[in-house]
Amino acid sequence: MSLGGRLALIAFAVQAVLLTALATVIYGATRNALYDSFDKSLVANAESLASLVDPEEEHDDEDEEAEVELAEEIMGDRFSRQWEPDLFAVYIDGDDLLAKAPRLADVPAFVAEHKGHVGFFGDDHEGLDYRAIVLATFRLPEDDPTRPRPITVYYSASTGELAKQLRSLGMAMGALCLLCVVVSGFLSLLVAHMGLAPLRRLAGSIALIHEHRLRRRLETDGLQPELLPIARSVNSLLGRVERALETERRFSADAAHELRTPVATLKSGIQAALLNPATAGGAKEMYERLLLDVDRLEGLCDALLLVTKSADEIPPAIPAEDWIAEIEAAVTAIRTGSEAGNATFVLEISRKHMPGEPVRSDAVTTYRIAANLAGNALRHGGSDVRVRVSVTFDDIHARLVVEDDGPGIAPDDAANLFKRFFRVESSRARSDGGYGLGLSICKTLAKTQGGNVRFEPNTPRGSRFVWLAAIGGNDAPAEPAGAESAKQIAFGASGLSIP
Amino acid sequence: MRILVVEDEVRLAENLKAGIESVPSFVVDVSHDGEDGQHLALTEKYDAIVLDLMLPGIDGLSILRTIRDSGRDTPVLILTARNTTEDVIRGLDFGSDDYLGKPFEMGELLARIKALVRRSFHQTDPVLRVADLTIDTRSHVVSRADKSFPLPALEYRLLEYLGMRAGQVVSKEELLEHLYDYNWEKFSNVIEVYVSKLRSRIDRGHATQLIHTIRGQGYVLAESWEGQ
Structure with missing residues (x-):
């Protein structure tokens, strides 16, 4: 679950508990208040009724009847004597229970305990649909006045209406509580989303920093205090990574640079020997073969230097027309080299949608990638391969596609094509197989300038390589990347073997 | 033509x-450190200098600056492993004539040196022509009246130098300075000997003499010499 989701869930849970507790407290308080009010009313009514009874006074049936009538007048419908829904009474003769309410099993014990007092029974209201009080205990004369019959009169009133009101209140509060919980859940999500917005912006800023733009740092001015430690840590980490990569890059660049002199020595020695008229026959052929190897070494040095360039050294983007011109020059050079065989080259250039903005690739890189891909198609496509090179544009990319109708790349090999030092079996067997660095270098160069190189199987047979170069200057966002003789030096006389 | 190579490797x-x-046109002096290279560049007469930049003692750019400050316009080609665009611009700004x-x-280097030397003699055509004599500086073939003939290296060097300065009087000292490297023992009469040999190959059998001796001054390669 996302951090925002977790925060929202925690906030939601806390609010739900608090709301439930609050609703419970409010409901309980309301319920108690209502019962208190009910009880006060009950007591008041009971006391009014009790005041009518004089325990010392002898009663006769007429008196009793008069008192009951008076009680009925006072209490209205809520008063009746026995076994009525709103009133029950128990008749007690001495300790004998003469009658009992059908749903109040503990009444006798309670009456025995509280006889003669005014008070409540059934304090635990649950399960009772009425509340009752002991009104008074008095005696009714029987036939024998000396032996009056004590009678306790209870006054009770139904709590049904009250319970109904409380149920309605509970349901209303439950519904309100549920609504509040839902709303609070939504608000929690919204607040968490809004609260995490600065973090998302920070993450977006970090995402813009890639291996070729390590000099960039996160802006800390105006950043929320909670995010400052993150930004500072990231900046510190970037500094360390940049220094480490710079050290590695400088070492590689220096090594490649230092290699130039021994390679130059070797090459000039061979070429001087070839210029010497005394060099002839087998020795000359041997020198020429050695020269090819030196050319490859030279190409490797150049490639190494190129890929170890820091972002600051990357030349600016070039106009689309220049980009096309470099591709044409590269393909022409490769095509010229293939004239001995039956291979055919087709170059198709579409200037539809050609951008006014430059293509993010310098001239050397453009030539190198185009020559590399075209050279690959020629080298691995067979003696009568047909190579089609096409250039197109859309709004965000300049696209170079090199496809051939050769034997293609085996699926197992396709996954490794862009790995360094990987060579397909057909090129391993070749004496001029090279080092398996070409495609890796092409991809690195393309990505350095915001583009990419990818492989696709061609239909019905063959290979298809696509180079997407980004449109725009070097500050544009990256994708979710001379003379013929001089360029030939960069590739070596026979070009880098690819893959 | 005398070339100085300053290279520490x-x-x-x-x-x-x-x-x-x-x-055949070129003879080379070699220096392996900056101080020696600078001394040679300032005291000897070279037709071109091939200069490395990273040298022990004095670096190449300082040597170049010193050469230019001394007023010498000897063509200088910088030959270095430091070949980024910035390096090239800086080298050219310091006064070098070419950069590689x-x-x-090797073929490119030789072509560039030849071009530098030609430019320093204000020659744009690689084929030098004096009357019916042609000297092809690319193939080093010499021909007169459409008949080509081989020349030994030193004679060709002598002829090409005279051809570069066709119409001008070239002293024996100049020829000695430009045709031999530092290690050669320079005899006073060696130039006369080679001029004589060259004259016998170039002018013998032809009505027009092209190599003229200017007594007390030197030699001129020209169709005619009014000063004689």
């Missing part, structure tokens, strides 16, 4: 000397 310098001297990165193609 001894084997590379040897290869450069062998490669450049494979062209290592590793290099």
